Amino acid sequence: MSKHYPQGYLVVLFVTLFCVCLLGIEGWRNWAVRLEELRSMHDRGEELAKLAAQHADGVFLQAQLVLASVADAARYPASGGASAFESTISAIKRRMPGIDSVAVVDTDKGVVTLDADSIALYNDATPPKSALNLSAGLECENPCIRRPVVSPWTGKLVIPMMRRIPATGSGSHRVALVTIDIELFKTFYRSLSIGQEDKIFLNSEDDYTFLSRPSNNALSGRPISNRQVFESYRSEGPVGSILVQSTADGVNRLYSYRRLANFPVFVMVGISRDDLLARWWRDVAWNLGATAALVFAVALVALHFVRQSRLRASAEERTEEALALSGRISGVSAYLESAREEERKRIALEVHDQLGQSLTALKIEAFLLKRPGITPADATRSADEMLDMIDGTIATVRNVSNALRPVALDYGIVAALKWLTTDFTARNRIACAFQHHGEVPLLDEMVATAIFRLAQGALTNIIRHAHARSVRVYWSNEDGTLSMSIIDDGCGFDVDASLEAQSYGLLSMRERARMCGGSLSIKSAPGFGTTVSLIIPSGAF
DSSP states (O other): OGGGHHHHHHHHHHHHHHHHHHHHHHHHHHHHHHHHHHHHHHHHHHHHHHHHHHHHHHHHHHHHHHHHHHHHHHHSOOTTHHHHHHHHHHHHHHTSTTEEEEEEEETTTTEEEEOHHHHHHOOSOSOHHHHHTGGGGGGOSSOEEOOOEEOTTTOOEEEEEEEEEOOOTTOOOEEEEEEEETHHHHHHHHHSOOOTTOEEEEEETTTEEEEEESOOGGGBTSOOSOHHHHHHHHHHOSEEEEEEEOTTTOOEEEEEEEEOSSSSEEEEEEEEHHHHHHHHHHHHHHHHHHHHHHHHHHHHHHTHHHHHHHHHHHHHHHHHHHHHHHHHHHHHHHHHHHHHHHHHHHHHHHIIIIIIHHHHHHHHHHHHHTSTTOOHHHHHHHHHHHHHHHHHHHHHHHHHHHHHSOGGGGGOHHHHHHHHHHHHHHHHOOEEEEEEESOOOOOOHHHHHHHHHHHHHHHHHIIIIIOOSEEEEEEEEETTEEEEEEEEOSOOOOHHHHHHTTOHHHHHHHHHHHHHTOEEEEEEOTTSOEEEEEEEOTTOO
C-alpha cells in the first residue's frame, strides 16, 4: 500500500491549495468591505447625529408647547382659584409624556404652583427657588434652556426650560417652568445601534453638557469635555465632522455634530475608527490563521506514520503501567488478605487459649461440685472460682467481638477512636492521647469503618516499626470538613522510598482514605517521627 501514499499527498496538497485560494478570496472581500465601511463611517455619523438632533428638537418643542399653554393658563386663569389653576397645569403636563414637572412661580411672593403628580412626590427637602434659580427665568422672553439639575420635587436629573410670563394687572413677576426628564433622552440613545466605543453627547452652545451615552451623570451641567469638537463646531458651523483622538481613553473617533433646528443646542456623535480597524485586523488574523492551519495540514499528514508509531509506543507504555498497577492492586489485596489471616489467627489463638481453657476449667469445677461429701466451704470456693472464670470468658468474648467489629462504632466515630487509643495504651504500654474538636458527625457505616481501620492500621505500624514512646491522635470537625491526625515520636522513615518499594501497608491506608472520599498525607523523616493526616472535605461523606 505504500505506493499509494504519494498520490494521497498530491490530493491533500491540491485540496489545501484550493482552500488557501478560497481563503484568499474571502480575505480580499473582507478587506474591500472594511474599506467601504471606513468610507461610509462619515455618512453613518451624520445620520446618527441627524436622528439625535431631530429627537431632541421634538422633545424641546413639546416642552415649549407646554410652556406656552401654562403661560396662557397663568395669564388668563379660569374661575376656581388656586386649586383650579393647579388642576389645569396638571392636565397640561399629563398630555405631554416625558415632562417631569410643570410649575408657575411668583418670584415676588415666593409662591409656587406645582402640578399634582410632582406635589405627591415633593418632600419639601430643598427650596425649589434656590435649587432651580427661577429668578433667571425673568430674563427669558422666549423659552430658554438651563443647566441640568436634580429636581427638588421628584429627585430626578432634569433639564429645566422656563420663560417669563408677561405681567398682568397685579404686576407680579412670574415664571413658567417645565422640567424634562433626562431619562427620556437616554432611552432614545440606548435604542440607537452604536458600538461599545462609540459616544453621543447632547450639548448647549453655552458650553455645558446635558447628557451622554454611555451614561455619565457627572458630566451633566459641566463644561464640554471635548474641546476640539466644540471649537470645530464654533468655527465651522452648525453641521460638520472632525477626527479626534480622545485624551481620556486614546481612541480615535470621527465626531459628527449637528445643531438643533429651533434651539441653541447641538448633538455630537463619535464613532470609533479603532473599533472598526480592530474588527478588520481580527478578520485578517483569522484568515491568516486559517491559511496557516491548512498549510500545516500537509505537514501533519506527512507526520502520520510518526504519530502512529508514537501512539503505539504510548499504548505499550500505558499497557505496562496498567500491568504494574494491576500488580500493585494484587499486592495490596494479598497484603490485606494476609492481614486478615493474621487477625483470624490471633482471634483463633485467643479463643483457643483463653476461651477454651476457661470453658475447660469451668467444666472441671462443675464436676468437682458433683463430688459426694463436698463441704459447703469447698462448694462456695468452687463457685467463686467459676464466677471469676466466667468474667474472664466474658472479657475474652468482648475482645474477640471488638476485634471483628468494634462495638464503639455504634456510638459514633469519636467514641470508636477514643476506645481504640485507650485499648492501644492498655495493650502496648505506650502513652496514646486522644483529642477531638467539633460536633460528632453522622457517618455512613462503611465510611466510619474505613476511618477506624485506617487509624488501626496506623497504630499497628507504630507498634511494629516506630519504637515510639508516645502517640497523639487528633480528630476535628470544622465547617463539615473532617480531619484526623496520628502523630508519633518514633524513629521515622523515608516515605518516598517506602512507596517506591511498594509498601502495601501504606498503599492499603491510601485505599481506605479513597473509600472515605478523602485524601491521605504521610510526613516523616528518619529520626523525626511520623505524622499521618486524613482530610475528608465537606460533601464527600
